[in-house]
Amino acid sequence: GENVEQHPSTLSVQEGDSAVIKCTYSDSASNYFPWYKQELGKGPQLIIDIRSNVGEKKDQRIAVTLNKTAKHFSLHITETQPEDSAVYFCAASKRSQGNLIFGKGTKLSVKP
């Protein structure tokens, strides 16, 4: 079955710096890759996603890139702010299944 690995497990940056989180997946049939942000005591919040027919997608300060050949995808956050501090999860799925396979998460701390 699908396996998603996520790195790093923790990331600390200064406010205004960029943050990059990387994930790899094992199943070449996976075609949907969302990113979720989870704050303490809350459920995961979908922040951006990318489908396998696209190499890059951007939404304001957040961007995601996908390399299907290498089977990896990355989340890029620019001009980080303290409110970006949270745990970020990548995930992968095949449309036919629907269920998401998650990475283990990255705890991002943005220091003012």
Next chain:
Amino acid sequence: GAGVSQSPRYKVAKRGQDVALRCDPISGHVSLFWYQQALGQGPEFLTYFQNEAQLDKSGLPSDRFFAERPEGSVSTLKIQRTQQEDSAVYLCASMAWGSYNEQFFGPGTRLTVL
């Protein structure tokens, strides 16, 4: 509009007790998923409904876990004879028909088994 809601938000059970966790999906969302999230880990898939049909229950860890969605809206996850290893946050997510796997999560129910 309202998002996914779950109740109770916190549940403490003694080992051996039965518990029932409720999920109210976003109105009109056809698909509903349950996930289990252990402390410090990513969510893990438990089961999936499309309307009232349970199409995939491959993630349920044992026959003590049972889920239902009798009218295709509200869903209940039931755990019988709870064990300490069942302690986790149980997350519900819903998805609209025709959506490309865009799942929207509720706040979760934190279950602690003593």
